[in-house]
Structure formats: C-alpha cells, structure tokens
Amino acid sequence: MEEAITKSDFESLLITNSLNTALKTFAKTANGIIPIINNDGYLEGILTKNRVIQALANDNQLDQPIQPFINTNPICLSPESTSSEIRFLFLKHSISHAPVVNSQNQPIGVISTPHILKRWQKRFESLQSQLKVIDKIDAGFVTVNEQMKMIAVNPIARGIFQTDISYDFSHITERYPTIGQLIKDTIYYKKEFSKQRIKVNEFSLLIQCIPLFEKNKFNSVMLLMKKLPTEEKYTHISNWNEKLRTALEVTDEIDPFADAITLVNKEGVVKVVNKSFCNLFSSSEEEIIGESIFDKIPDLNIQEAFNLGVPLKGLNRLIGTQKSLIYSNPIKDGNQIIGTIFKIIYKGLEKIQSDVVKAPLLQKKEQNISGTKYSFNDIIGKSTSIKEVKKEAFVSSQSRSTVLILGENGTGKELFAHGIHVASSRSGPFIKVNCAAIPDELLEAEFFGYEDGAFTGAKRGGKKGKFELAQQGTLFLDEIGDMSLSLQSKLLRVLQEKEFEPVGSNRTIQIQMNSKIITATNQNIKYLVKTGRFREDLYYRINVFPLNIPPLRERKEDIPLIIDFLIERLNHEGFSLKGVTSESHASLIEYNWPGNVRELQNVLERGANLTTDGYIDIGHLPNDIRNLEKHSHHDYLVSHDDYRTDTRGEKELIINILHQAQGNKVKASKMLGRSRTWLYKKMDKYNIILD
C-alpha cells in the first residue's frame, strides 16, 4: 500500500469490551470505525461510531459488551491495495472507513475517506505538474486503458489527430489502424512498442506506446507521438549541401569539362547541382533544384539502386539523346542513408540522333512493365537478412552471370527473379518455365520448341522454345532440381555451346544467349549432386551467383510488415479488411510458417473470407496456428540432417493443406498456389496417400 494511506495510529478493542470503552476510544480518534479482535488478536469485525450512538440512543447501558453491535462481515483492505482500488471499493459499497488486515487477518490499520482524498489530492497535484511538463514538450500524449477509454490527452495530440478526441478512443484507433495495432500489442504483450515515421494527417511521427503499471499491475497505455522534423533538420544533408555547393563552384570555374554532379536527398529530390548537370538537362539551377531525380532520369535501375542504397558503377544510359555513364554513391549518417551523390559522365561521349533514340527507349520501358509483375519494392521486409539478399540480388542483376535462387517453398524466389529482371533493365520479356509442373517430354519442347508435326498434338507450323523467346530478356527456370538428367545435359549444352535442336528436328539452332538465366529450387541441390540426381557440371554452371532467401521463421520481424502489405493487397482484390486482432497477430508471429509467405498469404485470405467485421480474429485462423501450444515447433520440421531429401517442412505443409482442404486436391493445389501436376508429383515423392 502507498505510504501514508495506512492509518496505523488506531486502536482495536476486544469483543468483551464495553460500549463505554468504545465511546472513549472513539473520542480519542478521528476514525469512524474500531477494529474488533478476539483474544488471539484476529479480526472479529468492526464497530462503527454510528452503531454506538444508535445503541446508546436505544437505552443500552454503557457497561454492556459491544459484541451484539459488531459488524462481523466488514470490507477489509490489504496492505497491497492501491488508492484507486480503495476508492473503487469505498464507492461500490458506499463506505468511508475500512480496516486494513495482514495475511493472518490481524488488523494493522484503518483507512478513511479523508486519507484517500488527501492522497488523491497529492496525486492530482503531481499529475497536474506532470501534465504541465507534457504540455510543454513537443509531443502528442494520450493515455488509454484496456477498453480503449481515454484517461488523459494533451493539446498537441488533439492537434495531430485534428479531431475531437472523445472518451472513447476507439474511433481514433479505427481511423489509424497502425496506431491501433501498436496500442493493442502494448496491451497484449505489456511491453513497449514503437514505430518510426507514421503519417498522421500532415505529420510524420515517431510513435511510442508505453505500458503503465500501478503496483506491478498493468493499468494503461501511454501513446507518445513525437513530430519528426522535416528531413532537412534531422539529417545532416543541409551541411552537405553547403560543402558540396562550394566545392562544385570551384570545379565549375576551373574545369570546363567537369562531369555532371548532383546531390539528392533520401527522397530523390535534387538539392545541389553543378553547371555541367544543368547543361546536360538544358535547364537552369532554379528549374532543376527541387525536382525529382527520377523524373530527370526515369530509369528503374537508378530507382532500385537508390532504394537499396547500393552504388551504381558506370551504368550505360541515354539521357535524352546523350549517351552517358551514371555513377552514384549513397551518403550515410551512421546506418541511415541520408542522400545520394550522382556523377554523370557525358562530355566526350556520343550524342545520338533524336529520332533514332526515342523509339527503343519507349519500347524498352513498356516491355519492362508488361514483362514482369514485381520489382524489389514489392519484396517486403526490414530484417537484415532480407535487406542483404535484396542488395545481393541487385548486384546480380547488373552482371551477366547465371543466378541460382535457393529457398524454401513460398519464400519469394519467383518474386526475386522478377525483381532481378526489372533491375537488369533488359528489353526482352521475362519468361518462366516451371520444370516440375511439366512432364519431361513436353518440357524439352517448352525449352527448345518443335518443328511442324514433331509429335501428336504438336501445333501446326511448330513453336518457338522459351530459350529463343527469352532473347534479350530473362529466362527463369523454376524448380530446376526436379529436371530429369537427360534434359539437364541438353540444358548444359545450350548454356555452354549456345546451340540446341528443336524437338523433331535435325536442325541446330545457334543462339546469341544474351538472356539472363535465373534458376531456382527449394531442394538441397548439393545433396542432389551428391546422390547423382543433378549433374555436377550443370550445378557449377548455374551456381555462379547463388542467393539464399531466408525462411520467414528466421525473420519474424518482417511478419507484421508483410501482414500489412498482404492485407492491403487483399483489399485491392475486393475485401474490406481492417486488420488482425492482437490475439491473432500474436499467434501469426509465433507460428513457424513452414509454407513461408505463401502460407501467410493463404491464411490471411482464408481469414478475409471468414471475418464479418473486417478483423481477422483467432477464430478465423487454421487450427495449427490457433492451437500453437499443442504443437512444438519441431512438429513442422521433417527430421533432417544436412543431406535431407525433403525440403524442410514441405511434406508437412502439403499434408497440412490437404487436411485443411479435406482431401480435395484441386482446392489444396489452389491453397498452395501450385498446379495440380506439381501436387501429384510431390504426393508421389513423399508417398502421401489419402484415406
């Protein structure tokens, strides 16, 4: 109990004492009650002042024992009771005094309303002074209880939300779901949560949700919203501006052949330019400053490199009709990228006739957009591991080498392949072949095409193979680990000799092999090589640039972001999701995700179909996720050593999904996002037999 609440200068009486003694005791104290004890010192009840007055008014004698007038069932307080609890009890039972007893039921004090009022006055004064401080600090401040009822708010918070914040705070949390989720997480986990750069109206905020405890018991959440200053203030780029401007002015004066140089901030807004940069764009400094570099040089590669914070080293591009080489280097403040310096070499390089150039430039842009669905921006994740692979993937996109993407099912291998294609700025299309979904005989025709009448069912006039179609573009060979040995030899021949024969033909076709080859598998390819199921020479040929995509369970910090992203995507598809409840959020984070992002996507889609109020609740999640405590994480892992033949968790995932689909293979393959052929093959491989 808080100090000064326990009134220990109290007196107790024995049940055998008389009314007279009680009267004298009351005369000595301001307390309205006297604890009554038995001979062993344990509380028997209380005697109230009113009861004594009543007894005497009813002509009871002063020497009469107090026993008949005792209230034997009083409301008692414990030394741990907080002032709020005491206030609550007093109000609930309409009392103004209560004895405080220890764990042995012995009275140790008496509390009366005046004590509580004094205590509250003190708390109120200290709160008022705290609120004065909070009013002064440049941050919005709101406290809410578990029921989302507001306890306190300061004017800055009202200003941020630009609305009247009423007692029921849930109208705010519904309008700003990210804040709502943070508050719910804080209530659920009873720990602090924060998030950088949330946009609320025109403010960019750092949000902190801090759990408040009273006597070790969770009491409320404090929401602190710090307005982030404009970018110029919180980075040091303005210092850079000045330094660079001075340096550039000097070089402009002494070097008429200077390269074009610009400094852009982290949003890509041009901050400093030299004369040569202005000349390249035939504009004045005033016209260029404040523009976006991506409008000036609309190139996907520049955007990707910029977003990922990787340098560009001599990117060969046309700016207007001018050939140029683009270099860039990010400027960091600690770990944060605060801007980028671009240097463009163009003086002395050829200028191309405008008519000739415009057409291919336009064509190239359109093809990139139609050929692929996703860029690196669509790969969500802030974990170090995913950021690292994104960087490596970007670097691989700039080289001519073959890329091998390794990772479990649904980790985003195909997404990475798309990203690499976009970042490589190839003019040709993105062509995908799923080596596991197509029977071997047809796969060969898919790869190399066929001549007219090559086999029954073949198209009249023959068909071009994917290798030819992917010229200047990207050929993505998914599930390469499932390819037969004979086809592997043919693939190796194309990669090495750059020649092949269409099915049913004696004609050898030579190709230029200017397409980017990306392969992917979820199998342990080294093991396949070791057991003779994958050609070693082909393995070395495709493994020039390996990328390992980490499974979702190893980057749990990405899960909330991916959930937000997928919910937005589902809403684009016509759902009206508001979010996931904090309980299901916790389960989604806890779960092991053997099927990775694809499984998460399916789970959310399932929830989206089940929810009626827009929130995916624990009841909308599949059993495995709902009843996590029943499964150990290892339940999902197939017994594995280094040379496992099974992709970790794949067999379990398939059994699990088949179970959810009640044995319906069409449904299960849809839930898995795979073809039926793929599912049949896998069921065969893992010997999965349905009852």
Ligand SMILES: Nc1ncnc2c1ncn2[C@@H]1O[C@H](COP(=O)(O)OP(=O)(O)OP(=O)(O)O)[C@@H](O)[C@H]1O
């Ligand atoms: N980091 C991510 N951010 C957003 N979406 C993702 C991410 N990773 C995967 N996805 C989504 O998850 C789904 C599965 O991804 P993808 O098909 O690329 O996986 P995969 O590794 O190629 O799977 P498989 O091995 O089963 O073919 C896709 O819808 C993809 O858009």
